[in-house]
Amino acid sequence: MPSPAVTPWWRNRRLIPWLVQGVAGLVVLVVVAFLVGNLVRNLTNAGLLLSWSWLGNPAGFDVSETLLPFNAELPYWRALLAGLVNTLRVVVAGLVGATVLGTLIGVAAFSSNGLLRRLARVYVELIRNIPLLLQLVFWYFVVFLSLPGGEQAIQLPGVVLAKSGLFLGKPELIDGVWHGQLRLTVEFGALLTGLVVYTAAFIAEVVRGGVASVPPGQWEASRSLGLTPLQTLQRIVLPQALRVIVPGLNSQYISLAKNSSLAVACGYTDLYSVAETTLNQTGRAVEVVLILLGSYLVIDLLISALMNGVNSWVQIKER
Template sequence: MTSRAEDPPWWRNRRLLPWLVQGVAALVVAVVVAFLLSNLLINLTARGLLLSWSWLGNPAGFDISETLLPFDASLPYWRALLAGLVNTLRVVLAGLVGATVLGTLVGTASFSSNGLLKRLARIYVELIRNIPLLLQLVFWYFVVFLALPKGSAAIQLPGVVLAQSGLFLGSPELVNGVWRAPLSFTVEFGALLTGLVVYSAAFIAEVVRGGVASVARGQWEAASSLGFSSLQTLRRIVMPQALRVIVPGLNSQYISLAKNSSLAVACGYSDLYSVAETTLNQSGRAVEVVLILLGSYLVIDLLISALMNGLNGLVQLKER
């Protein structure tokens, strides 16, 4: 009968040691956070600026140029911040859709048999990715959208009018030199959305290109031998397999787009950050406003991450 081997000492126990390391790390983080919070409260108390949220009910005293929610200066601060949040969600959702479509088209164009199309796709990706987003937003707003013609000289298509005052859809009509339509978007929104879509699509195109490249060449050849066209092969054979590689990469790009929307101030668009900045200047509640900003963007990013993680679980291969 063999004797049972003695258990190793704790500093060599491969099961216990990782838990101990994580416990020590968590304790250090907790101590640092407690120290920072204590220091913050001491400094705020010394200046008579203890955290308070009652000011959110005070009249804002400023207007918001563009919002889906009815708002005027007599409404409270919380309503202004909510209107800014809705504006942010509006441009983020539209940007995610637009950037995904454009990025997918550019990414798949890298595998086109047309040499010119392939080169144009590569030029687009390399050019856009290496120019700061802030400069691109300034370009779209001041150079492109504000240079559009006014009044009757606006760009007019069936059911669509593009003018310096905005984009008008439905049945646009010119009333006293001003375009009116059932659905309209300001140039500020248009410039921000265009900049975010064009910039983010360049990164998404690389994610898509990497995903498509991960599919074995034999898949293309097998589909071709069965009489599939290049488009049919891409849509029915390659992309379903490439999604396993593409979706995790899209997660980080979608989160980056949501965070980049805070640069809307460059276009004069009233997003959450812009409204929060005005609120801070009006109320003087810097800590509370910053906490609201941090919490809002954190929740948006966590929601995107959760949805993309769920989608990633659906596209992964299930082994028996």
């Protein structure tokens, strides 16, 4: 019997992909090793070897509007932690606000009211095509800093919106200054408003696409059962649209977290602002940048992991 033909290694469909991946991985390792080596040599020549001992030195500056107690005598790591908490604060609030507003606008695109549909479309096209930085500047300088103060402040039951901030929980005017159980600064308000309004425009398109993916027969069947449009959305359309909406929300949530670094435009003290002050005082550019990169990377990975879990849960529910 003739011996079976031996396949040359360069035609082996199982071996070739592993070889390509191995070569690509080796090239990446070589490039990374070159860059790291070059960085170490440059730092050594400049007398700036990587060091983290400076994190224990007194910061020498204050962090405004922080949930963590902080003063200038506390170390740098505590200041960076306070900035991180401020970033997480605006990110979490922004995710909730943008999701609610974006869902409402996305659903409004299917309203039977022609004016409401057009307004929703105008909102999406207008907000998406204006840079976020300009919108933040607008909300901070044009809107929030133009609010009246003292007795002329906007007063609602249990809420006062003044130039000095948003006061909640039985606000009182004492000697011309508003006081309340909870105070949100105009810097935080402008940043949160800008992020919510901007991200909601993109989420609205995600929601609109998800709702549009539901077969029209589902709408017709719900009407034949006597369900109202709101009941149809809640019980039939949105549960089916979630499997299309959730993956799109993941990227928008990550974008919001990264866009929060523009807080410097509103004067809000977030992680980036604290890191910039730390870099100017210590001169530790590489270490500070690594902290920033690692922090935002962890935040984005946590959001991605959470949304992937939600996506898996939604897909299982649809089976």
